[in-house]
Amino acid sequence: MRSGGRAVVLTLVAAGVWLFATPSLDPGTADFVANPAPAVAPVVEPPPLTLDELSARVDPTVVTLAASAGFSGVAGTGFVVAPDGIVLTNFHVVENATENSAVHMGNGLIYDATVLGYDKSRDVAVVQLITAADLPVVELAPDPLPDVGDEVVAVGNASGAGVLVPAPGAVTALDQQVRTRSSVDGSANTLDKMIRVDADVRSGDSGGPLFDAWGRVVGVNTAGLSDEARNGTEFSPPQAPEAYAVPISEAVAVLDQVIAGQSGGTVHVGPTPYFGVSVRDVSVFENKPAMGAAVVSVTSDSPAEILGLSAGDIIVAIDGTDVQSSSDLSEALIGRVPGDSAVVEWVDEAGVTSSRTVTLAQGTPTA
Numbered sequence: 001m002r003s004g005g006r007a008v009v010l011t012l013v014a015a016g017v018w019l020f021a022t023p024s025l026d027p028g029t030a031d032f033v034a035n036p037a038p039a040v041a042p043v044v045e046p047p048p049l050t051l052d053e054l055s056a057r058v059d060p061t062v063v064t065l066a067a068s069a070g071f072s073g074v075a076g077t078g079f080v081v082a083p084d085g086i087v088l089t090n091f092h093v094v095e096n097a098t099e100n101s102a103v104h105m106g107n108g109l110i111y112d113a114t115v116l117g118y119d120k121s122r123d124v125a126v127v128q129l130i131t132a133a134d135l136p137v138v139e140l141a142p143d144p145l146p147d148v149g150d151e152v153v154a155v156g157n158a159s160g161a162g163v164l165v166p167a168p169g170a171v172t173a174l175d176q177q178v179r180t181r182s183s184v185d186g187s188a189n190t191l192d193k194m195i196r197v198d199a200d201v202r203s204g205d206s207g208g209p210l211f212d213a214w215g216r217v218v219g220v221n222t223a224g225l226s227d228e229a230r231n232g233t234e235f236s237p238p239q240a241p242e243a244y245a246v247p248i249s250e251a252v253a254v255l256d257q258v259i260a261g262q263s264g265g266t267v268h269v270g271p272t273p274y275f276g277v278s279v280r281d282v283s284v285f286e287n288k289p290a291m292g293a294a295v296v297s298v299t300s301d302s303p304a305e306i307l308g309l310s311a312g313d314i315i316v317a318i319d320g321t322d323v324q325s326s327s328d329l330s331e332a333l334i335g336r337v338p339g340d341s342a343v344v345e346w347v348d349e350a351g352v353t354s355s356r357t358v359t360l361a362q363g364t365p366t367a
Contacts, residue, residue: 117270276303317345
């Protein structure tokens with residue numbers, strides 16, 4: 001049940017079963033006495049960890065991430081979910097990156113990293129630390145979601161300084177819809193099912209773990225207030241801390257699909273194919289096909305340009321399957337890898353339909 005989601009623009013950052021034996025009745029005996037079930041002691045949670053205790057327990061399971069593309073770079077955070085260096089982080093940390101590296105905060109080693117798969121719609125990516133082995137891993141919370149009011153701590157590479165900074169707070173709402181904006185290129189994305197907290201999550205914390213009071217991961221830190229909103233301007237006062245995290249159950253769903261090697265839905269697994277077009281949905285007011293992906297721009301020397309696509313064309317089918325929107329085109333490419341071929345059908349501005357085969361090139365993680 002939704003808890004009253006609101007649109008906010010932010011900057012990206014086992015039940016036990018008792019088994020009872022059936023009593024054996026003596027022949028001719030009508031009555032028996034069953035042994036009473038043993039008393040069950042109530043489950044008592046250990047006391048919450050202090051901030052120092054929590055840091056000592058969880059910091060060795062966290063990595064700081066650096067993703068670069070050309071002369072630009074992004075600093076982020078991730079956390080280890082398998083001893084061989086499988087890490088969860090945000091998609092927007094590694095989006096469009098050509099090189100990725102990580103510093104493990106437990107052993108201090110620097111690892112090259114590769115993206116195994118991702119889901120932009122949930123802002124989750126799965127990264128492999130190359131050559132990693134025997135790393136400590138996080139403990140996941142036993143429940144799918146925390147409760148409103150639960151104490152939490154966001155841990156991350158705040159401001160990209162290369163050190164872990166804990167940001168304590170509490171859960172203030174669940175099932176929130178958030179409109180985020182990248183601090184790198186200004187692109188927008190809408191995320192659903194988010195956990196809202198009042199922790200001071202900052203740039204660089206993206207992809208880091210959100211821990212409960214016992215050091216178990218309940219979410220992936222994803223978005224927080226911009227520096228202007230946090231510090232205030234001459235026109236507006238500082239705002240109270242507000243941040244959002246992807247529920248760990250959502251992140252693990254992506255992880256499981258990636259580890260299984262199954263691209264599908266909004267999850268892409270493996271190297272990213274490159275087509276070279278920017279598209280949007282077709283407007284109902286245009287004198288063009290009512291459905292399709294309208295080409296906004298074509299990148300020079302891309303497979304799309306070699307194919308013959310131009311701005312204004314409408315892509316209407318891939319391999320005989322109708323493309324009714326820009327998201328259909330993205331989904332049609334999700335399960336493909338560089339080197340794959342596809343038959344693309346499109347309608348140009350003169351209304352002429354063309355169909356040709358394209359070979360997808362090597363790309364970087366993107367939608």
